[in-house]
Amino acid sequence: MIKGISRMFSIGLLTLIGASVNVWAQSEIDLSKIKLPEGFKISIYAEGITDARSLSSTPDGKTVFVGNRRRKNVYALTDTDGDMVADKTYKWASKTGKDWNMPNGVAYHNGDLYVAEVNRILRFPDIMNNLDDPKQEVIFEDYPTDAHHGWKFIAFGPDGKLYVPVGAPCNVCESDKEVYASITRMNPDGSNMEIYATGVRNSVGFAWDPKTQKMWFTDNGRDMMGDDIPACELNFAPEKGMNFGFPYWHQGDIPDPDFGDKFPRTNFTEPKYKFEPHSAPLGLRFYQGDMFPAKYKNNIIVAQHGSWNRSLDAGHIGYQLRFVQVEGDKVIGSEIFASGWLDQETNKGWGKPVDILEMPDGSILVSDDVAGVIYRISYEK
16 A cells, blocks of 8 residues: 555556456555655656656657566556546557567657657557557667666757767776767657767756756766766756766766776867766656746756665665756756655665656656556645
8 A cells, every 4th residue: 555645546558469357456654754845746647657657748748658678568657537647558569579668758849759769769640549559669779778877868959859868888988989978859750960079978967948948867876986086967068069977077077997097078069067976867857837936937847766885884875866957057956855764774765766747736746666657746835
């Protein structure tokens, strides 16, 4: 039973495309562990969503799409009665005889659903009229096949292009392929793929400032330099052709032990904000709704997935949502927005936030790939 929620709800599962059954889902999640600013509350939008990762939705918010990294499925969650709880879940799998390869990224655009695998971009045309049996098209299949940092977040930019990151195939290395450690973009039909930004180790989230239409993105710093360096990054990429330093410089001012002597730091663009080292900032969204207090409007909420390799003495960090205030190209403030997924006594995380999605009513959804749920955070005066 979910503590603080006194009812169970039916979730319809599609174990294969075209097959549907209903099951009852229960959770042991104690939502009272989550700490939020005064006036905010957290509830469960959907549960039983194994390895819930990237989020997208239809404009009316009635259907939410969920990507998946460790499994081979993509989900569609529908709220048919408008109570802000998903009451039916479609669980899709590949029908080609070959499993989807880390279908992490999802993006809804002009009636179609786009899904990013490691090396391919899939499109499911007219998805809302085909929820029971989606029709798959491959629009691009030339990304690298490396699993290391191969999972992808995707989103459409204000220019109408689909933006797709390509992570470095390593902790830290040089590559003769420019597409590694980059953010790319393409037309909605998969044509004219080009590199937008380089020197990006592993971005799993980006968004555009609604006031300036300029891109901000998170990047995960390299490992094995110690508990406290380098920082993870929030970067500002207003134009094509910028280089953010990987693998030569980290957090803008720390040279890599193996590659840092090859280029001066002035060759690269420094981050606008430094997150805690190893805190793994992933999804981010500019909040544009009217439900939350005014200070949140047109500013960023970031999901920090949490560290995995800090020493026992140092303890884990992250496992939280962070609010970041921006003004133009500058970060002017930051504070923790939601925390509690990390048990401080045991130094273990019982949940890990991944992505954020704003709903039409101004609440936000947050995916959790450890607890297997989608949370809803709302505000009441």
